[in-house]
Amino acid sequence: MKISINKNTLESAIVLTNSYVDKKDSSNIASHLLFEVVEDKLIIRASDYEIGINYKIKKIKVESAGFATANAKSILDIIKSLNNEDVVLETIENFLFIRQKGTKYKLPMFNYEDFPNFPSTEGKDKFDIDSSDLSRSLKKILPAVDTNNPKYSLNGALLDIKTTHISFVGTDTKRLAVFTLNKTNEKEFNLCIPKKAILEMQKIFFEKIEIYYDENILIAKNDNFEFFTKLINDKFPDYERVIPKNITKEFIFKTEEFMDALKKINVITEKMKLNFHKDKLVFEGISLDNMEAKTELEMELNIDEEFNLCIKNKFITDFLNSIESETFKLSINEPHMAFLVSSEELQTVIMPVIL
Missing domain, CATH: 3.10.150.10 (DNA Polymerase III, subunit A, domain 2)
Structure with missing residues (x-):
């Protein structure tokens, strides 16, 4: 096998395929990438047996077809170190040579026939x-x-x-x-x-x-x-x-406004108490070393009795980061029970925490 390929093109493909290899055991062939040259294509295969990819790079300069393997981390480190010019990959006996002008690397290969098979779509x-x-x-x-x-x-x-x-x-x-x-x-x-x-x-x-x-x-x-x-x-x-069916209270909040208040509490603690008053919503957090943060949003909540929810901030933040709408709904049955946040097609059930 002998090919010439642009360094950046090869690097992008190797970065992508590195996520699929076995990183725990370098003696396992699944820690290697398999390179296959067919006609004018380079196919890079990676698999840890649980997940795998064949990534194709087209229209490369091919002198001879064939196969090669290389340790995924080693070849990535090598390619990253090279200049943005064409790179030559060539197999000689049981070694893969990587060349660029006056620079040369020699890597040992495994037997490509031992590489994990890729499943077929037949019968699926x-x-x-x-x-x-x-x-x-x-x-x-x-x-x-x-x-x-x-x-x-x-x-x-x-x-x-x-x-x-x-x-x-x-x-x-x-x-x-x-x-x-x-x-x-x-x-x-x-x-x-x-x-x-x-x-x-x-x-x-x-x-x-x-x-x-x-x-x-x-x-x-x-x-x-x-x-x-x-x-x-x-x-x-x-x-x-798990999704609450009996809802006794529903509130509509502005996404950006709620997120801004949440960020202020996040500065000192990962949990907060959300206090519902008739004319405002109060965000309150206390850290383990007794730092306190409090911010409030003035709004009419139309409730008969004040109450609070104890929440892990990340759960609400993840939900808000996943929606595009300007508002979202918070639905509650009882303050000590799981509550629901929802926006269009996304809904998240969240368990209260103990502060």
Whole structure:
């Protein structure tokens, strides 16, 4: 294999594919990138067996086709150090040589035939959804998706596909976010996508793609890449039971105004007490070292009795950062119970905290 390629083009592809490799064990071939040259294309493959990508770079200068592997971190560090000029990649025996003018690197390779196989779309159902809708919907609920939870399903987002809509759901047990995408579907099914996969999907799901799935794998592909992720088979909690049904109080707040007040409390503490008075809303926070912050918004709340909510600031901030509307709704049953914030298709159930 011998090719010449622009340094910045190669670097961008290697940065993207580095997220898919096994970073824990450098002796594992999954810690390497696989380079395959076919006709005038370079295909860079990366996979840690749970998630993977084939990324294609077209119209490169090819002297000879073939395969190579290289440790993902090592080749990224090398390419970053080079100047913005063409780079030559060449395999000689069991080594990959990287050259640019008077600079040369020599990297050992693994046997490319040992590299993880990429799953096929054969026999898999097609999931008809616009890639930008999928990416945007997942992004809305991503902050609520947990990490390293013993309940494996909570480390991913549920796609609950109905004939009239799709509910995108994420929870870390302290809050639950649900985004509803109104879309007709031929049949009802559900998928649970791991959080790591969702993070990578945000980087590439902005072009027209085809998506295939079965009970274990989701595959997305177009002319520029092929992506796969294993799905989570653990049963997701019944999220509809968590959403409060009996609402006794509803308030409409201006998004920007509420966020500005919240930022003032965030300066000293990550939790706050939200005090509801008849003619104002008071934000109050006390830090562990007894620093205090207080700010208020004058407004008519039309309540018979004053009360307060104790809230983790980040939960409200994540919700507000995920909406575009100028206002949002806060719905309460009892102050000590879970409450609901909502705006258009996004709603988040939040558990109060103890200060």
